[in-house]
Structure formats: C-alpha cells, structure tokens
Amino acid sequence: MRKVGIGQALLAALWMAAASAASPTEVQRSLEQTARATTPGFAGFSAHRGEKFFKSTHGGEWSCASCHTQDPRASGRHAKTEKEIRPLSPVADPRRFTDPAKVEKWFRRNCNDVVGRACTPLEKGDVLAYVMSVRK
Amino acid sequence: MKRTANQWIHGGPIATALLLLVLAGHVRVAGADDDRFTASNEKWRAECGSCHVAYPPQLLAEESWQKLMSGLDKHFGTDASLDAVAAVEIGAFLTENAARGKRAWRAGSALRITETAWFRKEHRKVSAATWKNSKVKSPANCSACHTGAERGDYSEHSVSVPR
Structure with missing residues (x-):
C-alpha cells in the first residue's frame, strides 16, 4: 500500500511539473494564436519591432x-x-x-509600469521574438 | 522632609521599578534574537522577494500590511499585482506574523518600513554618504549592509557596511 502511495505521489508531482512547464517556443506559439485572433492583418512577430519596443520609453520614465x-x-x-x-x-x-x-504576470505588471496600459499580444510576441533572437 | 538630589535620582521603589522596566524594554528591542526573523512562507518569499528582499512581516503593523496588500497594483510607483490565490495566502501570512506589542507601536501606521520610528532610530547613525554609496543606493536594499537579510537575519552581528 505504502509503495503505491509513493508512486502515486511521484506521478502527481510529475504531472504537475509537466502541466506548468513549457518551452519559450511553446509560450511564443500560444502568444501567436492569440495575436492571430486579435490582430487584423497579423503577419507574424518581429524581433526588430520587439527590440525597438524594448529599448524605447513609451511616454513615461522607463523602458x-x-x-x-x-x-x-x-x-x-x-x-x-x-x-x-x-x-x-x-x-x-x-x-x-x-x-x-x-510570463503573463510580468507582462501585466511591467507593461503597466512602462507603457501605462496592458501590452497587446502583438507587442508581447514581438518582445519575446527579440529576446529569443539574441544568441550567445 | 527635604529630599537630596541623590534621592530624587534613585527615587523610591516605584521609580526603580520604572527604570528597570525601561531598561528591560530597551534590552528586548535591541536584543539580537529580536532581529532574527524566522517565520517563512514559500509564496511570500517568491512573490515579495522578486523585486526586493522579502521584508519580514514583523517589520510592519497588521493594518499596514492589510493596506499594502489591498493596493498592490500601485505599490510605491510600480504594479506588483498578484493573482487572488497568492494574495490571500501572503496576506494571511503577513498579518498573522505582523509586528506586535512595542514593535507594532513603534511601526505606527507607516506603509514604508523606512518611515517607521524604529527604522529611523536603528539607522540614525548611518551617514548620508553610506546611503548614497553605489553599493547601497536605496534604503530598500537591505542586503547591501545586512548580509543575512535573505535569511531574515537583521542582527547587528551580521551588518557589514560597504565602503
């Protein structure tokens, strides 16, 4: 009985880890689905736009x-x-x-601080594309 | 009967008792063990500790924590909003372990730890140059001098002021 208990606990732990873990590419794919559904004329994310967004102030003090x-x-x-x-x-x-x-939590907070509003799915995806484009 | 100065200073038994109480209070406040905070909560450490040291709940009064937790979307100029589940758990941890007794009285109703009477008193000897030091910069940066801050150790033994 006890062995089964430990096995079940392990399985549950693995399942929980699998449920919350994702790769940056998966996170990006999920953003892409949202962007496609909400952005008229969506033609993919742009690392170049993301970099510009990342390094600019948006009417406030911070970038x-x-x-x-x-x-x-x-x-x-x-x-x-x-x-x-x-x-x-x-x-x-x-x-x-x-x-x-x-990822959602920090975009929510930081977009409020930097841009003064929520970022659009396109803006988030662009920033992620930029961050992922930077290689060693 | 005319009292001598000596009698006034040492007073009667009541004055002696009062003096002892004051001394005992002082020793309790300054005592090393009172500046080591061990209460911990995983969510509190992860969430509050992501932008600054997870400040021990004992540093502010219960009402101050309640006010802070109800205004996290405008937290000293930044959005520190939490999901409802985390907010409830962290709020309970903070209020359950909030400052009590004399420490609560000295924390008053301040929301900023740096504005409490006890913080000002404990840091009164810190020079303006130290606060401006590039390794310190902000009074929120406890770990700059309190080397054990991440473990909740704010005792004088673990203070090392950068030069």
Missing part, C-alpha cells in the same frame, strides 16, 4: 531596458530597489519563459 539593460543576456537591476534581475534571455537563463503564468 524595458531601464531594469533589464540594453542586452537581454545581461543581469539587470530594479530601478527602485536595486535588486538584481536575472537575464531575460533563455540563452543566459534557461528558466526564462518556461512558465506561462509567470
């Missing part, structure tokens, strides 16, 4: 790069608290963009 630096492979620092921020690029930190809920 994405204010905390994340101009290089997604580099560690950043929180503009207010000085706490270190791990690199955004999956090349530099493989944990990045593997948890869809976390």
